[in-house]
Structures are given as structure tokens and as C-alpha cells.
Amino acid sequence: MARVTLQTIADRLGVSRATVSYAFSRPDQLSDGLRRRILEVADELGYAGPNPTARSLRLGRAGALGLLFSETLAYAFADPYALGFFQGLATAAEEAGVGLLILPLPHGDRRSDTVRDAVVDAFCVVSLPDGHPALAEVLARKLPVVVVDEPYVPGHPFVGIDEPAAGAAAAAHVLGLGHRRVAVAMVGLHDDGHTGWADRARQESAVFAAMRARRGGYQTACEQAGLDWDDVPFYEVARNSREAGRKAGHALLRLDPRPTAILTNTDVLALGVLDAAADLGLDVPGELSVVGFSDSAAREAGLTTIRQAKQEIGEAAGRLLLSGAAARPERRLFPYELIVRASTAPPPS
Structure with missing residues (x-):
């Protein structure tokens, strides 16, 4: 025919x-x-x-935003924080009548060809490690770009929170309750697949800027309370999963002396730590206090956490791109809030 x-x-x-x-x-x-x-x-x-591709070439626009983030697609649609952010970004895109082209980059994936070939009008970059080739490719495209959480790119809009201050608020809460045997479980420092103990050198060389800054907030609060940071047990996991949090919890709770408070940088890890405490028959918060981060999966578990405006951050990123404001290097920090629930209390006497 x-x-x-x-x-x-x-x-x-x-x-x-x-x-x-x-x-x-x-x-x-x-x-x-x-x-x-x-x-x-x-x-x-x-x-x-x-043909829509040919039409986009004639008009000089594709009618789509590129969403680039450092995780698998399956993870993104299972993680409560990521889902909230995606909902916000999708809301802004839908209001403007444009689509979203999702470009996942799993940890350790250093490719940039997906960015080079993407037919989009602008990029929203979420949580890429320092020096990732895909970010260089995004910037080479000379399209509007907004970065969310990390890394900060001079000359381009940035949306996130004050990570050092938020981390410090989480740590200051348990320190203010009287805890001095504090430990940390974190994900998102490196993309090399490491799970295990992390010394100060490894912590400070983290390639994810937001998590590096959040950890710095923990350290600042602990040192202001008179703790030696090198004495604070620090366990790093490669994946943000409840099972990884459970593994970290068991490793930390086997220490002697045992920590009376554990700080985690996601609610998902915190839930895993609670699982580990239950495995060991420890009372929370009577024998152990646990703090999460983001308030995305915390309410039902009674978890003390730092609340982030995840959906509002997504909407703001989308509207910056769609309004033309991405041409201005605005740095927009959203408020955070310490939400105190039943997982924290003073240490056992």
C-alpha cells in the first residue's frame, strides 16, 4: 500500500x-x-x-521535559520520597501540557548517551554524583536545566533544602534528649556498591553532595555537644531499602557499648533499623531512639524524622523549567521541619 x-x-x-x-x-x-x-x-x-518527531524539529520544541536521576526506574516508583517528587513534577508538566521523559541512571552507570539522544526541551537533574558524564552532556545541550538536591551547578537554578542545617537538627534532637552514644546509618554517599563501616575519610569523600552535607550537619551537632566524631560509629549501605537498614541496625546494635540513638538519612533505612531492634528484643524508644529523614514513610511507624516538602519541590522544579525562569541562576531552598514522634525519648538511665 x-x-x-x-x-x-x-x-x-x-x-x-x-x-x-x-x-x-x-x-x-x-x-x-x-x-x-x-x-x-x-x-x-x-x-x-x-510525524511528532519531525514536527518537534520544525517547531524547535519536543513538548517534553527530561527527568534525569541516579536510580533505577523500579526503585524510583517504590521509594516514597521519589514518588512524592515525581508527583509534583508531573503536576507542573501536566498543567503546561507537556510530557515527561524519564532517564534513569542506576548507581555506577556512567553512560551519557541517553542524555545525548533525548528529544526534550529541558532537563530536570535529580541527585547525580559529582562529575557524572551525563551532567556534562546535559550542560553541553544548552537547554534549560534545573538541578534538584545535588550537585549544585553554578549558573543554573537549584532546588532543595539546607542539608547541613537539617542534618544538624536531626542530631541535635537526640543530643538534646541526653543521648551520647549516637550512631549513624546512611545511604547515598558513594555509587560504588560498598556496604559496611565508613571512616571519616570515606564519609568526607562522598560523591553525592547533598548526603555529604547532611552528614556534615550530623557531625557539627555532635561536636557542638562535645562528642568526638571519630568515636561515632558510622555504617554505610549501598541501597536505600528496608533490608539494608535492618542489616545496618544489626551491625550497629552489636557494638559494645551499644548505641542508644541511631540517625538515618532516609525513613526507609530507619524502618529497617526498627526491624533490627525488634529482632533483638529492644524497646523503642526505651532502649533505643531512631530518627529518619524526609517524612515519606514515617507516620504509621511513629518515626521521628525531618519533613521535606517533596511534592512542592517537584512542582517548583517543573515550573522553573516551564516558565522560562531556568535562565536565571536562582537557588531556592525549601523549609524543613523536625517531626517528633514515638521513636525518640531520653536514653535509659
Whole structure:
């Protein structure tokens, strides 16, 4: 069967190809009757409409935002914080009538070809490690870019929270209750798959800037309370999963002396630590206090945590891109809030 084109329709009707094209791309240029007749003939001949890729090249826009983040797609749709952020970004995109092209980069994946080939009008970059080749490729495209959480890129808008202050608030809470045997379980420092103890050198060399800063907030609060940071047990996990949090919890709770408070940088890890405490028959908060981060999976578990405006952050990133404001290097920090629930209390006497 011969391929039906705009010219095929034009020949059938005895009009110009440009006139037929207007029926699909600029209907305001035609009378209602003529446009209706063109569409009827197009339907009769089996013409579905212009090629969207070709149309995007002609118009100079693709009608889509590229969402680039450092995780697998399966993880993103299971993680409560990521889901809240995606909902916010999708809301902004939907209001503007554009789509989202999701470009996941699992930890350790150093490819940049997905960015190079993406047909998008702008990029929202979420939590990439320092020096990732995909970020360099994004910047080389010369499209509008907004970075969320990390890394900060001078000259481009940034959306996130004050990570050092939020980390310090989480640590200061348990320190203010009187805890001095404090430990930390964290994910998102490196993308090399390591799980185990992390000394200060490894902590400070973290390639994810937001988590590096959050950890710095923990350290600042502990040192202000008179603790030697090198004496604070620090366990790193490669994946943000409840089972990884459980493993970290068991490792930390086997220490002698045992910590009376554990800080985690996600609610998911905190829930795993609570599982470990239950395995060992420890009372929370009587014998152990646990603090999470983001308030995305915490309420039902009675978890003390730092609340982030995840959906609002997603909406703000999308609107910056869609409004044209991405051309201005704004640094927008959203508020955070310490939410105290039943997982924290003074240490056992």
C-alpha cells in the first residue's frame, strides 16, 4: 500500500500541501468547513497525522521535559520520597501540557548517551554524583536545566533544602534528649556498591553532595555537644531499602557499648533499623531512639524524622523549567521541619 502523505491529501482535494498542513498545525488559518473536509479525507485515506518527531524539529520544541536521576526506574516508583517528587513534577508538566521523559541512571552507570539522544526541551537533574558524564552532556545541550538536591551547578537554578542545617537538627534532637552514644546509618554517599563501616575519610569523600552535607550537619551537632566524631560509629549501605537498614541496625546494635540513638538519612533505612531492634528484643524508644529523614514513610511507624516538602519541590522544579525562569541562576531552598514522634525519648538511665 502506498504511503499516505500530506501531498496525497492535497492532490485529492486540489489544494496546496501547505493548506493541508495547516489543518493539523495551524487550524486558525482555515475555515471550519475546509479544515473539516481535509480531516475527513485524511481519515478516509488512513492518514494518522504528522510525524511528532519531525514536527518537534520544525517547531524547535519536543513538548517534553527530561527527568534525569541516579536510580533505577523500579526503585524510583517504590521509594516514597521519589514518588512524592515525581508527583509534583508531573503536576507542573501536566498543567503546561507537556510530557515527561524519564532517564534513569542506576548507581555506577556512567553512560551519557541517553542524555545525548533525548528529544526534550529541558532537563530536570535529580541527585547525580559529582562529575557524572551525563551532567556534562546535559550542560553541553544548552537547554534549560534545573538541578534538584545535588550537585549544585553554578549558573543554573537549584532546588532543595539546607542539608547541613537539617542534618544538624536531626542530631541535635537526640543530643538534646541526653543521648551520647549516637550512631549513624546512611545511604547515598558513594555509587560504588560498598556496604559496611565508613571512616571519616570515606564519609568526607562522598560523591553525592547533598548526603555529604547532611552528614556534615550530623557531625557539627555532635561536636557542638562535645562528642568526638571519630568515636561515632558510622555504617554505610549501598541501597536505600528496608533490608539494608535492618542489616545496618544489626551491625550497629552489636557494638559494645551499644548505641542508644541511631540517625538515618532516609525513613526507609530507619524502618529497617526498627526491624533490627525488634529482632533483638529492644524497646523503642526505651532502649533505643531512631530518627529518619524526609517524612515519606514515617507516620504509621511513629518515626521521628525531618519533613521535606517533596511534592512542592517537584512542582517548583517543573515550573522553573516551564516558565522560562531556568535562565536565571536562582537557588531556592525549601523549609524543613523536625517531626517528633514515638521513636525518640531520653536514653535509659
